[in-house]
Amino acid sequence: MQKVTVKIDGMMCGMCEAHVADAVRAALPQAKKVKASRAHGEATFLIDGGFDAETLKKAVDETGYTFGGVTSEEYKKHGLFGR
Numbered sequence: 001m002q003k004v005t006v007k008i009d010g011m012m013c014g015m016c017e018a019h020v021a022d023a024v025r026a027a028l029p030q031a032k033k034v035k036a037s038r039a040h041g042e043a044t045f046l047i048d049g050g051f052d053a054e055t056l057k058k059a060v061d062e063t064g065y066t067f068g069g070v071t072s073e074e075y076k077k078h079g080l081f082g083r
Helices: 014-027 053-062
Strands: 002-009 032-037 042-047 066-074
Touching: 002 053, 014 032, 014 042, 014 053, 053 066
Parallel strands: none
Antiparallel strands: 002 042, 002 066, 032 042
């Protein structure tokens, strides 16, 4: 499982966060735990397998926000109490 971080510029409010999260979910239905943060200027999600960064960029751009790049890293699920 991969944790993906997408840098996004232009989010100003909670509705902006919701629009971005909805766009990610629509573009990548297999994405889990999708969250967007205007304070951090990014959206994060978990995904099994690969994904098309160009599809993600197009989805973000179509919402009117600016796609600033994407990174991913291996996600290790932690058990109860972080063990």
